[in-house]
Amino acid sequence: MARRGAPARGKDKAAGKGKAAGAKAKGREERQAGGRGSGRAEREPVSQPVGGGLAELVPDRDRPHGWTLLIDGAPQSHVDLDDPTHLSFAYQRRLGHAIDLAAPPLQPLHVLHLGGGAFTLARYTAATRPRSTQQVVELDAPLVRFVRDRLPLDPQARVRVRAADARDGLGKFPDGWADLVIADVFGGARTPAHLTSAEFLTEVRRVLKPEGRYAANLADGPPLAHLRGQVATAAAVFPELALAADPVVWRGRRFGNAVLLASALPLPVAEFTRRVASDPHPGRVEHGRALTDFTGGAAVVTDAAAKPSPAPPPSVFE
Helix, strand or coil: CCCCCCCEECCCHHHHHHHHHHHHHHHHHHHHHHHCCCCHHHHCCEEEEECCEEEEEEECCCCCCEEEEEECCEEEEEEECCCCCCCCCHHHHHHHHHHHCCCCCCCCCEEEEECCCCCHHHHHHHHHCCCCEEEEEECCHHHHHHHHHHCCCCCCCCEEEEECCHHHHHCCCCCCCEEEEEECCCECCECCHHHCCHHHHHHHHHHEEEEEEEEEEEEECCCCHHHHHHHHHHHCCCCEEEEEECHHHHCCCCCEEEEEEEECCCCCHHHHHHHHHCCCCCCEEEEHHHHHHHHCCCCCCCCCCCCCCCCCCHHHHC
8 A cells, every 4th residue: 555665875986896796796696586586486475574564575477577565464565677667556656757747857856765665766766867866764674674685776776775764864854955755654554643744844845956846645545534634734835736546535435545746836737637647547636726625624734733644444455
């Protein structure tokens, strides 16, 4: 349903070309051990206890080098080592659209990922926008080691991981550093309370460049009280918003994900809407007055009143 921690900037030049060759050889060995082996046994699920529970990598039978990461049975993210531009989950595709629309094609970005999972979006950014500088803040260090061991990152990708709480890590970034901040943080399939408040979003805006954008994976179900509150809270910090979700989620018929985009400057709503509508699982985008009406007068969430996002019903993962 949702993912966790994340990536950032890559190797510095002091590593030298000799180490780069060694890293490539090590990457081949790691892939053979966990992700890219050709033998049948190497495509069996693998699991390991991590900070957030039991992490499991399940092979995608339709993609020879595709894997789904689960934490305590809840799907977190999907990775295709052969094609990092493939985004399997609907919410990941919508976050991918946010990356695509953040700047002209191939232009490098400064991206801060809050939450990492299997580094799906960091891999996507590195593949579609070479030379991007990416920082990932992920609290679960054992999860990072598990994913890196089994699904190694490209040694040439400029991705660095900081083992820290998402909000604490955010607070260490300088003003105006990021072109894009992506929040996809879940603990026990719920967004922690301290990542739902106006104070948190104020820190996000501080770290963004004036034209920068915030993209967040949110999850909620009927009656969508959490989602309405998150939109109202974002509107108190950012003047421009758009929200994408499946029609059944919008109608309050099913628990699911919604992707929020926010910025100080106008968003490419028309193109975002077109892309979301043309996805394999088409979604709907709301913005402007319609999105304001959707909040129904929900109160802005503050640190003092913040609560985690609601727990998904067990049927979501069946």
